[in-house]
Amino acid sequence: MGYCKFSKFDLLSLIVVFYVAHSENDAQILNDRASLLSFMAGIAYDPGNSLESWNASDIPVCKWAGVVCAMNRNRVVELNLSHKSLHGSISPALFNLSELKVLDLSGNFFQGRIPAQLGSLYQLRGLSLSSNLLDGEIPAEVGFLKQLEYLDLGSNKLVGEIPVSLFCNGSASLEYLDLSNNSLTGKIPLKSQCELRNLRYLLLWSNRFVGEVPLALSNCSELAWLELGSNLLMGELPSKILSKMPYLKILYLSHNLFSSHNGNSDLKPFFASLVNSSNLEEIELAGNYLGGELPSIIGDLSTLVEINLDTNLIYGSIPPQIANLVNLTLLNLSSNLLNGSIPSELCRMGRLERLYLSNNSLSGHIPSAFGNMPHLGLLDLSRNKLSAQKTNALREPALGTIPLSLGKCTNLEILDLSYNKISGTIPGEVAGLSSLKLYLNLSSNYLHGPIPLELSKMNMVLAIDLSSNNLSDSLPSQLGSCIALEYLNLSHNVLEGQFPAKIGNLPYLKELDVSFNQLSGEIPQSLQASSTLTLLNFSYNNFYGNITNKGAFSSLTVNSFLGNDGLCGSIKGLKDCRRKRARHFLMAILLSLLITPILYSRISSSTKIQVQKAIAHL
Numbered sequence: 001m002g003y004c005k006f007s008k009f010d011l012l013s014l015i016v017v018f019y020v021a022h023s024e025n026d027a028q029i030l031n032d033r034a035s036l037l038s039f040m041a042g043i044a045y046d047p048g049n050s051l052e053s054w055n056a057s058d059i060p061v062c063k064w065a066g067v068v069c070a071m072n073r074n075r076v077v078e079l080n081l082s083h084k085s086l087h088g089s090i091s092p093a094l095f096n097l098s099e100l101k102v103l104d105l106s107g108n109f110f111q112g113r114i115p116a117q118l119g120s121l122y123q124l125r126g127l128s129l130s131s132n133l134l135d136g137e138i139p140a141e142v143g144f145l146k147q148l149e150y151l152d153l154g155s156n157k158l159v160g161e162i163p164v165s166l167f168c169n170g171s172a173s174l175e176y177l178d179l180s181n182n183s184l185t186g187k188i189p190l191k192s193q194c195e196l197r198n199l200r201y202l203l204l205w206s207n208r209f210v211g212e213v214p215l216a217l218s219n220c221s222e223l224a225w226l227e228l229g230s231n232l233l234m235g236e237l238p239s240k241i242l243s244k245m246p247y248l249k250i251l252y253l254s255h256n257l258f259s260s261h262n263g264n265s266d267l268k269p270f271f272a273s274l275v276n277s278s279n280l281e282e283i284e285l286a287g288n289y290l291g292g293e294l295p296s297i298i299g300d301l302s303t304l305v306e307i308n309l310d311t312n313l314i315y316g317s318i319p320p321q322i323a324n325l326v327n328l329t330l331l332n333l334s335s336n337l338l339n340g341s342i343p344s345e346l347c348r349m350g351r352l353e354r355l356y357l358s359n360n361s362l363s364g365h366i367p368s369a370f371g372n373m374p375h376l377g378l379l380d381l382s383r384n385k386l387s388a389q390k391t392n393a394l395r396e397p398a399l400g401t402i403p404l405s406l407g408k409c410t411n412l413e414i415l416d417l418s419y420n421k422i423s424g425t426i427p428g429e430v431a432g433l434s435s436l437k438l439y440l441n442l443s444s445n446y447l448h449g450p451i452p453l454e455l456s457k458m459n460m461v462l463a464i465d466l467s468s469n470n471l472s473d474s475l476p477s478q479l480g481s482c483i484a485l486e487y488l489n490l491s492h493n494v495l496e497g498q499f500p501a502k503i504g505n506l507p508y509l510k511e512l513d514v515s516f517n518q519l520s521g522e523i524p525q526s527l528q529a530s531s532t533l534t535l536l537n538f539s540y541n542n543f544y545g546n547i548t549n550k551g552a553f554s555s556l557t558v559n560s561f562l563g564n565d566g567l568c569g570s571i572k573g574l575k576d577c578r579r580k581r582a583r584h585f586l587m588a589i590l591l592s593l594l595i596t597p598i599l600y601s602r603i604s605s606s607t608k609i610q611v612q613k614a615i616a617h618l
Contacts, residue, residue: 029069031096032076033061038093045087045109068102075099082128083107090129092117102126106152109133114153116141126150130178133157138179140165149173154180154203161186168194178203180227187211196220205252206230218244229254229284236261237290239273248277254308255287267292267314274301281305286332289313294333299324306330310356313337318357320345332356334380342381344369354378358416361385366417371405378414379406382441387421402442404429416441418465425449426466436461443489444468451490456481463487467513470494475519477502484508491515491537499543501526511535518542523567528553539563546577 040054053065061076062069068078076097086108094103095117101124110132118127119141125148134156142151143165151166151174162184166177172195184207190196191214199220205227212235213228224247234257242248251274261269267290274280280303290312299321307325310332317340318333325331328349334356341364342357353375362384370379387401401422406415407429413436423446432454433440440461447469456478458464463486471493479488480502486509495517503509504526512527515537522545523538533552537560544566547553558573568577 026074029061029074029076032099035093035096036061036064036067036076036079039091042091043086043088047085050081050084050086070099073099077123078102080104081108085109087111090115090134094118095120097121099123104128105132106130107132111135113137114139114142114158118142119144121145122147124148128152130154130156135159137161138163138166138184142166143168147173149198150176152176152178154178154182156182158182158184160184162189164189164191167191167196172196173198175199176201179207180204181206183208185209188214188217190214190216192216192219194219197222199223200247201225203227204231209233211235213238213241215241217241221245222247224248224279225250227252228256231256233257235259237270237285239269242270243273243276246276247279248274249279250282251280252282252284253288254284258285258288258290260290260292264289264291264313268295268297271295271298271301277301278303282307284308285312287311291315293317294319294322294338296321298322301325302327304328308332310334310336315339317341318343318346322346323348325349327351329353329375334358334360336360338362340364342367342386347373349373351375353411356380357384359383363387365401366403366406366422368403368405371403371408373409375411376409377411379409379412380414380416381420382416383419385421386417387423402427402430406430407433409433410435413437414439417445418443420445422447426452426455426471428452428454431455432457434458434460437484439463439465441465442469447471449473451476451479451495453478455479458482460484465489466493468492472496474498475500475503475514479503480505482506486532487511489513490517493517495519497521499524499527503527504530506530508532513537514541515539516541520544523547536560543567547571547574 036054040051043051050065053059061067066079066081067076069075070077077099078101080102082104088110089112090105090110092115100121103124104126106128112134113136114129114134116139119139122145124145127148130152135158137160138153138158140163143163162179167190174196175198177199180203186209188204188209194216197219200222202223209231211233213233218241221244223245226248229252237258237260260267280301282305286308292314293316294314296319298319302324304325305327306329313336315337318338320343323343323345326349329351331352338360339362342362344367347367347369350373352373354377358380363386366381366386370376401424402417404427407427412433415436416439418441426442426447431452434457436458437460440458443465448471450473451466451471453476459482461482462484467489472495474497475495477500480500483506485506488509491513496519498521499514499519501524504524509530510532512533518541520542523543527533527536528551530552536556539559539561540563543564547561547567547569549571553571556571558571561567561571561574568575
């Protein structure tokens with residue numbers, strides 16, 4: 001049986017090595033501690049006392065708030081002080097944390113420039129300085145962090161151009177890059193020799209980038225999230241680049257200066273380039289003024305969940321193939337040049353929650369099958385040419401031209417049919433949609449008849465606009481049951497009768513407009529007593545009575561009361577009620593003087609003697 005010899009010299013050598021290593025670790029952690037204290041010296045305000053433990057002499061560095069050390073080595077490898085509301089500047093001393101792998105200072109109020117010394121943190125894999133007040137240019141040194149995988153500098157005040165090193169000389173392992181919501185300028189400096197094959201997230205939205213989308217971006221075949229919206233990018237939509245991105249999930253190109261193929265007249269190549277992106281969920285192209293018709297191939301993008309094409313120059317009809325997008329929850333085609341009718345096939349999109357078709361030239365009737373869409377929460381068909389619903393001559397016409405079936409949309413929260421050519425009455429089935437939480441707008445149509453009592457069921461709606469129609473009859477006091485109401489516009493109708501005091505008791509009402517009607521009587525005191533009302537318009541009705549400049553009326557001018565000859569009061573521009581009373585008293589005396597001789601001449605002589613005695617007695 002063998003054994004090993006272990007001399008005293010060997011034992012002594014081992015002790016020396018252990019002591020030296022321990023001393024080195026002690027020196028290194030002391031160095032890390034000194035760097036952190038220098039960083040803390042740049043903190044001007046710590047409202048949550050997040051760094052309180054840093055001041056305690058009996059708490060080791062590795063147990064300080066936000067500090068993580070390596071388990072096998074006594075070195076700081078992570079500093080995370082995100083969302084602590086810290087104010088101050090970022091100290092360059094952090095570069096001495098030579099083993100640091102993660103630095104997250106996002107969601108604070110750090111000011112000044114990003115220290116170029118951070119480029120010396122060669123072990124860094126994650127750097128997040130987003131949502132601060134940092135200004136100046138991005139240091140080129142950050143681009144030389146070879147192991148960096150995650151970089152987020154979004155939502156600051158950074159200016160200048162993107163350093164070329166960030167794309168071309170830096171980390172080939174970079175997976176996430178966010179420079180969004182700054183004031184960066186110039187072109188996107190991505191060249192063909194740049195190696196960013198692992199890049200999966202590129203967020204550059206809301207800057208001032210110019211030029212075309214670089215062709216080298218097609219090398220980033222792993223890209224899943226591409227956000228370039230709200231810049232000054234131009235050229236044709238990057239169809240060739242996008243066709244090389246099979247894993248693309250999110251594509252935001254809105255609010256740039258892009259054009260479609262063939263002189264801004266053909267959208268088909270763009271949508272065709274996305275057919276192989278089998279994970280694609282969202283497309284945003286709004287505000288580019290893209291021309292062309294919607295191609296039928298759009299129906300092949302079956303994985304889409306949201307598509308936003310508003311504020312473009314898209315013309316022609318809505319292709320019925322768009323109904324093949326069975327997973328779609330949002331479809332926004334508003335503010336284009338679309339014409340023709342609304343395809344009934346849209347109503348087969350059972351998951352659709354929000355549908356915007358406003359501000360086009362759509363005509364025909366509103367498909368009654370919208371009532372069969374169980375998840376529809378927002379329907380905006382405003383500013384089109386939609387008109388009466390055609391009915392079979394052998395059957396009784398439907399009540400009004402707003403489809404009764406919309407009353408089945410029990411998840412509807414916003415309904416906007418304004419600025420069309422809809423006539424008829426407001427169906428009680430639609431007026432009784434208690435699910436409406438935000439907005440009902442039927443204004444600027446040809447609706448007539450009374451305001452339905454069912455409207456009182458909307459106890460969660462915030463705004464109702466029925467203005468510029470031909471609604472008649474009295475104003476129902478049941479509207480006072482819409483207890484969440486903040487905005488009510490009934491102007492430019494032919495409503496009559498008194499204004500219900502109960503409406504003035506609505507606890508959250510801020511704006512009220514009943515101008516240009518035939519309402520009469522006194523304006524209720526409940527309106528003047530309201531603590532929330534800020535804008536009111538009673539003009540051009542038949543109201544009468546005394547109006548004082550107190551309460552909710554204290555900030556109003558005479559413009560809110562014009563065209564009501566019976567009103568008087570202390571608001572500048574209104575008639576003085578005291579003069580009015582004096583004039584009425586004078587008229588009564590004059591009238592009595594005219595009538596008395598006539599009556600006196602017709603009574604008997606005995607009665608005259610009694611009257612004379614009575615007068616003499618007085």
